[in-house]
Amino acid sequence: MAIPFDVLAEPSRRQILDLLLERPRLVGELTEHLGLTQPGTSKHLRVLREAGLVRVRRDAQRRWYELCPEPLAEVDAWLAPYRRLWTDRLDALERHLDTMPELAEVTGGPEPPDAPDAPPDAPPDPPDGEAP
Amino acid sequence: MAIPFDVLAEPSRRQILDLLLERPRLVGELTEHLGLTQPGTSKHLRVLREAGLVRVRRDAQRRWYELCPEPLAEVDAWLAPYRRLWTDRLDALERHLDTMPELAEVTGGPEPPDAPDAPPDAPPDPPDGEAP
DNA sequence: CAGCTATATAACCGCAAGGGCATGAAAGCG
DNA sequence: CGCTTTCATGCCCTTGCGGTTATATAGCTG
Known part of the structure; x- marks a missing residue:
């Protein structure tokens, strides 16, 4: 129990931080x-x-307990490469909807493009993902 | 065990995500x-x-397991208000150092300003913080 | 079909984390 | 001085998680 990830796993601790965020x-x-x-x-x-x-x-x-947000930078740093991904997708969606506003009906989500890099054996594209 | 915070508390799981980040x-x-x-x-x-x-x-x-980064947005959202804090401090430090580069010696950290809001009883300023 | 490969599930275990109670320590107040 | 307030610590107990071993399942291969 040392790095911020473990600390933030506890709802009470997140709540404490949220309370200390005010004062x-x-x-x-x-x-x-x-x-x-x-x-x-x-x-x-x-x-x-x-x-x-x-x-x-x-x-x-x-x-008096007060906030020290610096260690959270580690979490933020880890999160950074992932943030690009979902913002990219959201941006693409926005652009898409902006281009054709007459079809502004979203059912599921945008289908992610195929894997950019080729693993040892290329992952194929089976008809369905999971159907128990 | 449902929200991303608990999931990310595990080093192995973070590592899995990091691996899936590539492909x-x-x-x-x-x-x-x-x-x-x-x-x-x-x-x-x-x-x-x-x-x-x-x-x-x-x-x-x-x-084939592939990444689904969307739920991480929740973590990012929680982190957002805190992010402002440390970036503000770093910016202030940068500006400070930029203003007087001849004193570019940093010992500890910038002393945080006093509490902006007044709690029920205003927290005073005792001489020392903690000395066991 | 038998047998192998790749993965999921079940059963079990050890350990540490969260929560509560009781107590100790520090410091103001009458 | 004792009493009260405010907090930290020390046990105890329970739960759940992470890990392993053994077994079941699905699908290819010969």
Whole structure:
């Protein structure tokens, strides 16, 4: 449990980050929003802290937790090559619809073009994909 | 185990997606690259399939797995508001360094500005953040 | 048909993560 | 000083996941 991917797998932790996106928060405040016990919240905060996703500011007994978004850049970096793919498809669809607006009826999705690169044995084009 | 966040938490599954990013692949091929057993690979592929991240094409006994990047858009959407944050900071840093290049020495990171919004009790500015 | 190849499924196991309770620690307040 | 507030830690328990082995299924090949 160290890289942001694991951290983000937890809905409560994503929610914490979403809450901290607005403003710094106290543990009690977060606990209230999350609907779990205070130790539970503290545990998640510990994970977030160790992942470098949050920062603590002490104020007497209270702890102000604030966001540290930098580690998310790693996720964003991993996502980058994939982002091209679906934006390309959406752009193509948009252009297509823009070209012929009288046929603006979309049934399924645009059929992806065949594999650009040739694997050891070229994948053929069977009639159906999956029919249990 | 349904939304892409959980799926991406697994290194092997990210690796599968990375491999499928180049071209469609057979299960055996993926198994080889992953360094785990064939049933293990099939299990991960099942998860990816149910998450809508991959698609199967049958060719006799073989199965060509190909990428389906669309569900990743959800991750990207969640990430969007955070992306602004770190790009803003980096931009600010760049501008700063660009303004005074003779002081181009970075020690830690740029000190984040104080909380923009005022919580119920305004978080003060204690001398130190955390010193165990 | 038998036999081989390629993949999926089932059954099982170990381990770690999430959640709760009880407690400890730090710091204000009467 | 004790009491209260605010949070962190230490156990305990349960669940689910990732991994492996063994078996079933589908389809080619001889």
